[in-house]
Amino acid sequence: xxxxxxxxxxxxxxxxxxxxxxxxxxxxxxxxxxxxxxxxxxxxxxxxxxxxxxxxxxxxxxxxxxxxxxxxxxxxxxxxxxxxxxxxxxxxxxxxxxxxxxxxxxxxxxxxxxxxxxxxxxxxxxxxxxxxxxxxxxxxxxxxxxxxxxxxxxxxxxxxxxxxxxxxxxxxxxxxxxxxxxxxxxxxxxxxxxxxxxxxxxxxxxxxxxxxxxxxxxxxxxxxxxxxxxxxxxxxxxxxxxxxxxxxxxxxxxxxxxxxxxxxxxxxxxxxxxxxxx
Amino acid sequence: xxxxxxxxxxxxxxxxxxxxxxxxxxxxxxxxxxxxxxxxxxxxxxxxxxxxxxxxxxxxxxxxxxxxxxxxxxxxxxxxxxxxxxxxxxxxxxxxxxxxxxxxxxxxxxxxxxxxxxxxxxxxxxxxxxxxxxxxxxxxxxxxxxxxxxxxxxxxxxxxxxxxxxxxxxxxxxxxxxxxxxxxxxxxxxxxxxxxxxxxxxxxxxxxxxxxxxxx
Numbered sequence: 470x471x472x473x474x475x476x477x478x479x480x481x482x483x484x485x486x487x488x489x490x491x492x493x494x495x496x497x498x499x500x501x502x503x504x505x506x507x508x509x510x511x512x513x514x515x516x517x518x519x520x521x522x523x524x525x526x527x528x529x530x531x532x533x534x535x536x537x538x539x540x541x542x543x544x545x546x547x548x549x550x551x552x553x554x555x556x557x558x559x560x561x562x563x564x565x566x567x568x569x570x571x572x573x574x575x576x577x578x579x580x581x582x583x584x585x586x587x588x589x590x591x592x593x594x595x596x597x598x599x600x601x602x603x604x605x606x607x608x609x610x611x612x613x614x615x616x617x618x619x620x621x622x623x624x625x626x627x628x629x630x631x632x633x634x635x636x637x638x639x640x641x642x643x644x645x646x647x648x649x650x651x652x653x654x655x656x657x658x659x660x661x662x663x664x665x666x667x668x669x670x671x672x673x674x675x676x677x678x679x680x681x682x683x684x685x686x687x688x689x690x691x692x693x694x695x696x697x698x699x700x701x702x703x704x705x706x707x708x709x710x711x712x713x714x715x716x717x718x719x720x721x722x723x724x725x726x727x728x729x730x731x732x733x734x735x736x737x738x739x740x741x742x743x744x745x746x747x
Numbered sequence: 748x749x750x751x752x753x754x755x756x757x758x759x760x761x762x763x764x765x766x767x768x769x770x771x772x773x774x775x776x777x778x779x780x781x782x783x784x785x786x787x788x789x790x791x792x793x794x795x796x797x798x799x800x801x802x803x804x805x806x807x808x809x810x811x812x813x814x815x816x817x818x819x820x821x822x823x824x825x826x827x828x829x830x831x832x833x834x835x836x837x838x839x840x841x842x843x844x845x846x847x848x849x850x851x852x853x854x855x856x857x858x859x860x861x862x863x864x865x866x867x868x869x870x871x872x873x874x875x876x877x878x879x880x881x882x883x884x885x886x887x888x889x890x891x892x893x894x895x896x897x898x899x900x901x902x903x904x905x906x907x908x909x910x911x912x913x914x915x916x917x918x919x920x921x922x923x924x925x926x927x928x929x930x931x932x933x934x935x936x937x938x939x940x941x942x943x944x945x946x947x948x949x950x951x952x953x954x955x956x957x958x959x960x961x962x963x
Contacts, residue, residue: 470882471880472882539760544946590795593793662879691875691876717880
């Protein structure tokens, strides 16, 4: 059976990990290549590098990081951040990335998804969506109110049809007026192979994923959805996969700060009946 | 030397690095003449079937590849490289393959129900297409490339199409996704995997090491 994926994400700026990681046994915990190799050894299912404040001039630095990572880590690697052209995509794939994630540029030019999927295949084009609840909808349900294992999730997380989310670009600074669910569906039609879905309301809060957002998108898609934004506990990973119906969960700080290791997360999920690769 | 066929569509660096990691020399070759010097050949592939066959043809790889297989050189197809070996594919219309193995490449159905697991009952959930992520391989025959692996090892898959061999005896491994499909092919010197060994951490490197040891 296909297993659910656990994906650590590294924010990288000018070739260095942003937000210091707390790995005691690494020579240089700020080196994304070393951190990637550690996650590889721990059995992370994939890895994502997000190039913060990426620009054309700085792209070379990321390409170098990707190339060095690909020499050490034999696992799928996605790179996102500031990718605007087919040439950007080609450079990263040639360096050893398996997938690239498109965000702002895809909103500004949706046809970029189609062109890049046609050229390089849908399997390597990830549509990253930063979504925020519209003011008219109520606050995301607090994680503690969401029941745990063994419960029929469909009834307990009945989606409120009044809920809606807006797509933001430019690292969450610019609202677009686009509906997140509709944009995800359009992205799939254009040829995206996967959705990387980040809740802006939850990102950095450690309150858990926006399960209603995750579920609304996961149920609307034929392609896999990665839940992102808000993971603070292992229970949150479980909720994202089971109640949010995500195919994969992304987390950053809980792994970087060694609150939990990848094997701990997988054991937790396995004990609760979620298929994971141990 | 192991030759990795480069017809200009796939990212081959990971395959090459994987072989280097297990101590084998691998070269990405754009010149089909180099296949005659190789002790083993890797036929990778991502993208679409028809496009891939067209590029193999236009780069002049087909004849030297078929000759190498006839000579008994070990050949490893990866992902789309497995599909190429078969008679035909349904990907975007019906297209002819290399026809080394009889059978057809088909798309996963859009309405495969997700199996229920304890604790994660998802009523009415459908399996996603592409089949993307880590899944097990159940070995049905002890192919030499699978030697030394744990029972039912996990490998990394990403594909929307799978093969249905006309002759089930070419199947060495199967994987469950909606139904059981052939994930490893083995016939004499011909090997192919639906998954990506170069992306499958320790299990994948073991497979590459096994293949490299056959290609000496």
